[in-house]
Amino acid sequence: MELTKSPTAVICLSANNGGMEIDSIKLAKKLRNVCAVTLVAKQNSFIASHQDELQQHNITLETIRFHSNISLSIIINARRIIKQYSIKNVIFFGASELKSLYFAFLGLDINLIVRHGTTKSRPKKDWFHKLIYSNVNYHVSICKHLKRNVEYIIPFGKDTQSKLIYSAVDVQPAKQQEHSRLTLLHVGRITDAKGQVDAIKACRNLVEHAIDFVFYLVGDIEESYKKHFLDFYNTLPYKENIKLVGYTEDVQNHLQTADIFLFPSHGEGLSNAFLEALASSLVCISYNNTSFPELQELGLYFNMVPNKDIEKLSAQLLDTTLHLEEKRKNAEKNLAIIQKQFSTETEMKKYKEILR
Numbered sequence: 001m002e003l004t005k006s007p008t009a010v011i012c013l014s015a016n017n018g019g020m021e022i023d024s025i026k027l028a029k030k031l032r033n034v035c036a037v038t039l040v041a042k043q044n045s046f047i048a049s050h051q052d053e054l055q056q057h058n059i060t061l062e063t064i065r066f067h068s069n070i071s072l073s074i075i076i077n078a079r080r081i082i083k084q085y086s087i088k089n090v091i092f093f094g095a096s097e098l099k100s101l102y103f104a105f106l107g108l109d110i111n112l113i114v115r116h117g118t119t120k121s122r123p124k125k126d127w128f129h130k131l132i133y134s135n136v137n138y139h140v141s142i143c144k145h146l147k148r149n150v151e152y153i154i155p156f157g158k159d160t161q162s163k164l165i166y167s168a169v170d171v172q173p174a175k176q177q178e179h180s181r182l183t184l185l186h187v188g189r190i191t192d193a194k195g196q197v198d199a200i201k202a203c204r205n206l207v208e209h210a211i212d213f214v215f216y217l218v219g220d221i222e223e224s225y226k227k228h229f230l231d232f233y234n235t236l237p238y239k240e241n242i243k244l245v246g247y248t249e250d251v252q253n254h255l256q257t258a259d260i261f262l263f264p265s266h267g268e269g270l271s272n273a274f275l276e277a278l279a280s281s282l283v284c285i286s287y288n289n290t291s292f293p294e295l296q297e298l299g300l301y302f303n304m305v306p307n308k309d310i311e312k313l314s315a316q317l318l319d320t321t322l323h324l325e326e327k328r329k330n331a332e333k334n335l336a337i338i339q340k341q342f343s344t345e346t347e348m349k350k351y352k353e354i355l356r
Contacts, residue, residue, distance in 0.1 A: 005035035005355045006088035009081065012039075013064065013074070013097045017046035017220065017247055018189045019272055020117050023167060024093045025050055027115075029057050030168070030348055031091075035355065038062055038085050040078065060085065066100075074100035082108055088356045091115055091140075102132040111356045113138045116146050117167075118269045119290055120153045130155040138354050142167050143270040143291040163354060168344040169275045171335065177257045182206070182213040182321060185258035185282070187251055187273035188265070190229055190244075191222040195264035195287070197232060200242055202262065202314040207238045211321060215262070218245045218254055255280040259328075260320055264305075264313055268292075275342060278302060278334040283327045285316055299337050301330045 008031055012024035025047060028039045039054060041047035043063040054061050062081050066073040078101055081087070090105070091113045092098065098114070105112065114136050124133075134157045141147035147164050156162070184203070188194045196217055206213050221229055221244075233239060245254070251273070261277035261284040268274070270291045277284050278295075284302035286292045292304055303320060305312040320327055 003035050005031075005352065007036040007038070007086050008089040008091065008355065009038045009040055009085070009087045010091045010093070011078070011097075011101070012047060012093035013042045013045075013066075014047075014094055015042050015045045016189070020093050021046050023115075023117060023272065025054070026167075027091065028054070028059050030344060031351065032057055032059055034348065034352060035089070036060075036085070038081060038087065040064065040081055042066065069096035070099050071097075075104045078104035079108070082110065089113065093117070095120070098132050102135065105135060111138075111354075112136050113140055113354060115140045115142070116150050116269070117142050119146065119149050119267045121267075123153050125155050133157065133160075136160050138163055140165050140354075144294050145291040146269050161354075163350070165347060165350045166342050167270070167272065168347045169272065169279055169338050169342040171276075171279045171339055171342075172252060179257050182211060182260070182324075183258045184213060184215040184260050184262050185218065185254055185277070186215070186262055187218045187254070187277070188263075188271065189219045189222055190217060191225045192228075193266045193268075194219075195266055197229070198264040198308070198310050198313060199262045200233075200236065201310050202264070202317045203238065203241065205314040205318045206321065207241075209318060211318075213321075214241055214243060216243045216245050216254055216258070218248055218251060220247045251276070255282065258282055259324060260285065260317070262317065264308075264310075265290075266308065275338060278331070279338045281328065281331045281334060283320055283324060283331050285313070285320060287313070298341055300334050302334075303327075 010024050010028045014021055028037050031037050038060040040062045043065040048063050051061050064074055064077045089111045093115050112135055133155050138161050139150050140163045141150050151162055186196055186199055190196050261282045263274050264287045268290050278300055286304050287307045288304040289307045303316050305316045
């Protein structure tokens with residue numbers, strides 16, 4: 001394997017096990033075809049638990065122990081890692097830890113790329129944020145919505161550039177498994193912004209129309225949200241229809257047994273789970289917000305309803321259920337569009353353009 005680019009560090013210091021963390025692992029694997037890769041993670045994190053898998057792909061894993069986003073440990077250890085592995089490119093997933101990484105990178109000759117996957121709400125144009133973002137070479141956003149959001153929220157240095165790079169989607173042709181009940185699916189951490197409560201409330205319409213269904217929620221419950229969510233869940237008159245699966249790496253099995261992907265997220269960047277559901281020819285429903293209109297502009301077929309309108313969401317769910325076969329046929333074109341627009345070849349071509 002001929003490596004054409006300089007050694008690269010992918011840094012994701014989050015302790016969570018959501019889309020950003022999974023994306024950092026996936027990108028590290030893909031970059032390994034063009035350069036030596038060091039993946040830097042928080043000690044004892046979800047990413048760190050993948051050490052054996054990373055080793056199989058010849059990816060070096062380095063972990064850092066720290067307790068706050070502004071951390072002497074991050075500064076010292078990140079700087080050590082850059083020097084030890086002669087890193088020339090850094091791709092950073094996250095936001096808060098950049099405060100420490102700014103000081104870790106001072107005086108080092110690196111190409112700093114910040115990868116953005118979530119919508120940010122408040123502008124960060126104060127003097128401190130201008131300082132810590134001043135050495136960023138590229139801001140990479142994974143959809144047009146996020147690119148606009150980043151350009152509005154984040155201060156740019158004199159030579160900083162903004163890039164759009166769609167993340168590749170793991171595409172597997174749909175192999176629907178036989179099942180007797182209408183099966184709904186949502187994939188993502190259970191937290192306020194992901195819309196699981198809205199989705200569950202929309203199911204009341206199915207109950208009222210005596211439609212037998214099961215709704216699988218795949219993803220861990222965020223600790224700070226657990227009491228609120230379980231208090232709601234435990235009072236549901238149709239609680240037995242709602243299955244809390246928890247985190248699983250076997251999402252494909254759920255995609256193959258589902259009929260409808262119900263995903264009324266409030267503030268998504270660009271959901272891998274939603275794209276994987278589209279690629280599996282599931283009939284998908286979302287709110288009309290963030291990146292979802294962009295996906296329809298690409299030609300992808302799914303239904304959107306007005307943002308946070310649970311009544312319209314409920315009506316759309318019932319209509320989709322009653323016309324499922326027709327809508328499933330319309331969704332068959334999604335696989336080819338995703339194979340073209342969200343391919344590994346396209347993603348890597350764009351990254352190679354900005355790597356040293």
